[in-house]
Amino acid sequence: MWTTVLKRQSDRHAELVDRTEDDPANDVIRSQLLRNMPWMVEPTLLKDLAAVDLDGFHTAVLTTDLCRELRDGASIEAVRNRFANRIDQLSSRGRRLVEMYFDEGVMDPKWGCNEATRWASRAVEGNWRLILNPAEAKPHYGEPYSWRASSTDLGILGRTFAETTVSALMMWEPDSDRLAGDAPLLRWVAEVLTHLPRISDDVKDVVRPIVESAREAVRASSFSVRYHHTDRGTLEKLVARIEKIAAEPAPDISSRRSALGDPAQVTRRELAEVPADVLISYLDRHTGDDLLIEKALLAVASLPNPGPRPQFGDVLGRHSDPDAAVLGLTYDLRRRLGGNPPAREQWAREVLALPNCAPNVIRALPAWTALKLSNGYGSAYPEIIDVVTNVLGDETASWKRLAASPISYTGPAAWLRLGDVLDAARSGTDWPPPPSR
Numbered sequence: 001m002w003t004t005v006l007k008r009q010s011d012r013h014a015e016l017v018d019r020t021e022d023d024p025a026n027d028v029i030r031s032q033l034l035r036n037m038p039w040m041v042e043p044t045l046l047k048d049l050a051a052v053d054l055d056g057f058h059t060a061v062l063t064t065d066l067c068r069e070l071r072d073g074a075s076i077e078a079v080r081n082r083f084a085n086r087i088d089q090l091s092s093r094g095r096r097l098v099e100m101y102f103d104e105g106v107m108d109p110k111w112g113c114n115e116a117t118r119w120a121s122r123a124v125e126g127n128w129r130l131i132l133n134p135a136e137a138k139p140h141y142g143e144p145y146s147w148r149a150s151s152t153d154l155g156i157l158g159r160t161f162a163e164t165t166v167s168a169l170m171m172w173e174p175d176s177d178r179l180a181g182d183a184p185l186l187r188w189v190a191e192v193l194t195h196l197p198r199i200s201d202d203v204k205d206v207v208r209p210i211v212e213s214a215r216e217a218v219r220a221s222s223f224s225v226r227y228h229h230t231d232r233g234t235l236e237k238l239v240a241r242i243e244k245i246a247a248e249p250a251p252d253i254s255s256r257r258s259a260l261g262d263p264a265q266v267t268r269r270e271l272a273e274v275p276a277d278v279l280i281s282y283l284d285r286h287t288g289d290d291l292l293i294e295k296a297l298l299a300v301a302s303l304p305n306p307g308p309r310p311q312f313g314d315v316l317g318r319h320s321d322p323d324a325a326v327l328g329l330t331y332d333l334r335r336r337l338g339g340n341p342p343a344r345e346q347w348a349r350e351v352l353a354l355p356n357c358a359p360n361v362i363r364a365l366p367a368w369t370a371l372k373l374s375n376g377y378g379s380a381y382p383e384i385i386d387v388v389t390n391v392l393g394d395e396t397a398s399w400k401r402l403a404a405s406p407i408s409y410t411g412p413a414a415w416l417r418l419g420d421v422l423d424a425a426r427s428g429t430d431w432p433p434p435p436s437r
Helices: 002-008 010-019 025-035 043-071 076-082 084-088 092-102 115-125 151-171 183-195 201-219 232-247 253-257 268-273 276-285 290-300 312-316 322-331 341-352 359-364 367-372 382-392 396-403 418-427
Strands: none
Touching (some): 002 010, 025 043, 183 201, 183 232, 201 232, 382 396, 396 418
16 A cells, blocks of 8 residues: 555655554554665655665674673673663664563573664665665566665765664674575675775775685585575675675775776676776776786677777787787687687677787688688678788689688688698698697
8 A cells, every 4th residue: 555655645655644643553654665666765855865775784793792792701780780871862663672582581682682784684685675775666567666865875875884883794693504605794884885985994804704704605505405595606606706796896886886806806708897987997096017908908809790899909008018918819719719600700890990900910810700801891801801912922823722711701710820721722731739728
């Protein structure tokens, strides 16, 4: 009922919240607005709802502190006295929740020893999920919803959530009865790392044991029984995301969502999957890393139609020795790029588009690709024609041998280098073996 009412009365959200303040429906309304339709909520009200919801985290922190005291042997009276001032500052609901742990017949204190991390994990799965990930607010088909709150407002809310709940990272304890194999826990850690303005070494240090515990959960022989509700691949992806953000924290959220991690570990395929601005920002943060630049060059040419990607020449210009890089990558293309014919063709087009493409680079291109490549006007590239005619000249036998060469569109022979094939055609020697993969 409330879902329907809130959707149809979108201009009366604040009034509905106010008028149900002392009614059980108030919690339902607040949760519906935050969890299921935050894009419809007026910005000021959204901030108020989020702030009130975040107050629940402080209750969870106090619960964690006092439950650990009780677990470690302190008397109920001593704990009650020690935390009296903090308990008095809670809302009436918060006090009721805390009091349950003082009643020996109601709640076992050991259940609340990780309440802070549990609260934050539940929040990322529930009331805060869409606020932290606005692009996920969309219908089953079509574009994401338009938010009444601005991207700046959402960024502030995300940062507030991260800066508030990061303290629970410091409070996390391994649970002997339950490894850190829950996806909600790992999603919360990932969101904290994504939205924090700065990831300190202290934060990295406390994240490490959580990641190690998650890896242990994935390896555990009882994983399928204990975590039947969680896909192993999901956990592995979350762990990888956390490790990449922690290893190389980008300054902005958009880049952290596509975190690439340590430049020494990032792959050409991973570089090819990120937006152009993320790739450029990543290269800007790692100037002087020639190996990274070479992987980025291969990434730009990995798809036949790269779309809005950085210009090949602009990326190459970051290399300390651009000419040597192009020659080395082209000569070793099978091992460094691999892939299908379109990938080879795209690399050849990018190389040939460079100003003054050297003949030795053309000779290093895959022979079939170079000989069949069209310059867009239905004819071969003049630079390729020059290389071929300079080697074969007017020798009819050489041209016949070239026509009978083993080069092909696919398979190992597709990687035979043009220069090697031309030399063998001219000299009459055995055809060269394909380059190693």
